[in-house]
Amino acid sequence: MNIRVASSAHNNGYSIQIKSGLLSKFGQIIKKNTNGPVVLLTNKTIHKLWYKDLRHSFEKAGLKEKLIMVPDGERYKNNRTYNQVISEMLENGINRYSTLVTFGGGVIGDLGGLVAATYMRGIKLIHVPTSLIAQVDSSIGGKVAIDHPMAKNIVGVFYNPTQVLTDPNILGTLAEKEYINGLFEIVKIALVRDKGLYEYIYKNINAILIRDTKAIEYLVSKSASLKAEIIQKDPYEKRLRMILNFGHTFGHALETSGQYKNISHGVAVGWGMLLALQLSHHYKLLDLGKHQDKIDLIKKLIGKNKLYNINPKNIWKTMTLDKKAKNNKVRFVLLKGIARPIIQDIDKNSFIKSLENL
Ligand SMILES: NC(=O)c1ccc[n+]([C@@H]2O[C@H](COP(=O)([O-])OP(=O)(O)OC[C@H]3O[C@@H](n4cnc5c(N)ncnc54)[C@H](O)[C@@H]3O)[C@@H](O)[C@H]2O)c1
Ligand SMILES: [Zn+2]
Known part of the structure; x- marks a missing residue:
């Protein structure tokens, strides 16, 4: 390609x-x-x-x-x-x-x-x-x-x-861990941009996990084209490119909060995507009852890397220190549906409630 x-x-x-x-x-x-x-x-x-x-x-x-x-x-x-x-x-x-x-x-x-x-x-x-x-x-x-x-x-x-x-x-x-890291980014771009790619991943996850050559070539070509299309429209991240931060707001906060220092980037983004899905449900943008398959897929990739003793207040604080935060609200990419992202400012209570449902 x-x-x-x-x-x-x-x-x-x-x-x-x-x-x-x-x-x-x-x-x-x-x-x-x-x-x-x-x-x-x-x-x-x-x-x-x-x-x-x-x-x-x-x-x-x-x-x-x-x-x-x-x-x-x-x-x-x-x-x-x-x-x-x-x-x-x-x-x-x-x-x-x-x-x-x-x-x-x-x-x-x-x-x-x-x-x-x-x-x-x-x-x-x-x-x-x-x-x-x-x-x-x-x-x-x-x-x-x-x-x-x-x-x-x-x-x-x-x-x-x-x-x-x-x-x-x-x-x-x-290494397996690095491969899975990349898969999370592919799931991310599929969820914000391409329903067909998401369905492909869901159906072929076993072939993907054993690194079937055809599956990998398809995933790399498709995700690279999607990213290329987005950055061409918005090279300097004024708006559209922000959708690539899906899962990353919470993910970055996990990576920087001392407790999860050893979490890999992909897994952190995986938890970030799960939280974004819960928030989308909380704001009535999405009926999560109809999207259990997305949760199952992300959890399958997360595997044994569970979150333990999470401290919501600390994580919230880390997120408000981020350069993208404003007026004690944190900017998230949420979904109105698959490939239908929106940017929304989140308040602390909604964050904590959604976190409890993870
Ligand atoms: N510029 C951007 O838009 C952008 C986007 C995403 C991530 N990043 C940056 O990329 C970095 C993460 O990238 P990464 O995950 O590739 O990390 P990395 O470059 O550290 O690679 C991960 C590990 O895999 C090894 N490796 C790479 N290719 C290999 C291969 N074919 N066989 C065996 N081992 C191999 C590397 O030596 C390393 O140990 C971060 O610094 C992040 O900030 C930048
Ligand atoms: Zn990333």
Whole structure:
């Protein structure tokens, strides 16, 4: 599948190519679309699993790269690693005609994206996303950033790649937990945007969970197209793009409240979607009695990761500290139906009542 993303921003948009086995052509495609030096940014985990195949493809195309490796993990998505990458690029004479290729999950994409956006005021960027989250979410939409000890993704810009090259086969080596993380984002986009995709997931959940190749390729292509369509209409998150925060308001609060430090992003979003469904029912937007299947599906993905001893007051406080909160109300994405999202400000009582029904 080839998705074209039009853009009125600093470049002329980009294409997202998605195909199982595309990795063997990456060298050829990158060679055709670059003319200066190529920097390949990755981490040890991905290097060990996939570099040999990528190198082989580069070799076939006569493409040489400067390989830069950073440690694996969100905790390295910071200014220190950013500086290390910039130093290595300077030491190796990387110039403004160079291209940076990110080869990894969302962390590598976000970090490398910020490097590309700022190095010599911006060099070409190509994303090769290797995690499910990166393939369906973070490589699309131009948001790039690093974290600060006080806040996540707080130092960043919008910077589009010139290309996104996606091979769903690369997901074969992804840890189960990371795979499920990505599935939550796919369920999210289905619930806010595409009833057909939701029905596909519901019917095929067992094939999806055993990573059936056809199912994965379909899910990645469909979710990537949906995200591309949304960010094209609203690149800077003025309105429509906000629907992608479905499940994230409560999810982020869980992730930042000390008690759930070990919760994975996907599971946190899963609980966030369940709460958003309860709130939608509370405000009489949706009759949850008719949507038990959504609850069952999300709970199936959550598995054993239950919430325990939840402290509603603390969580409410965390949510009101968020940059999107106003006048002691918290902005949520709710549903009037599947693919019928609305943005609504929620008060504390409604939050607490809905939380009790989780
Ligand atoms: N820019 C955006 O729009 C956007 C959207 C969503 C998330 N994000 C960011 O993305 C990050 C989360 O992304 P993520 O979930 O990909 O995390 P990640 O990059 O940390 O990857 C998760 C783990 O999987 C490993 N991995 C990646 N691909 C693999 C593969 N094919 N085989 C085996 N292991 C593999 C990674 O090395 C890492 O250990 C966060 O920092 C988040 O803020 C950004
Ligand atoms: Zn998310």
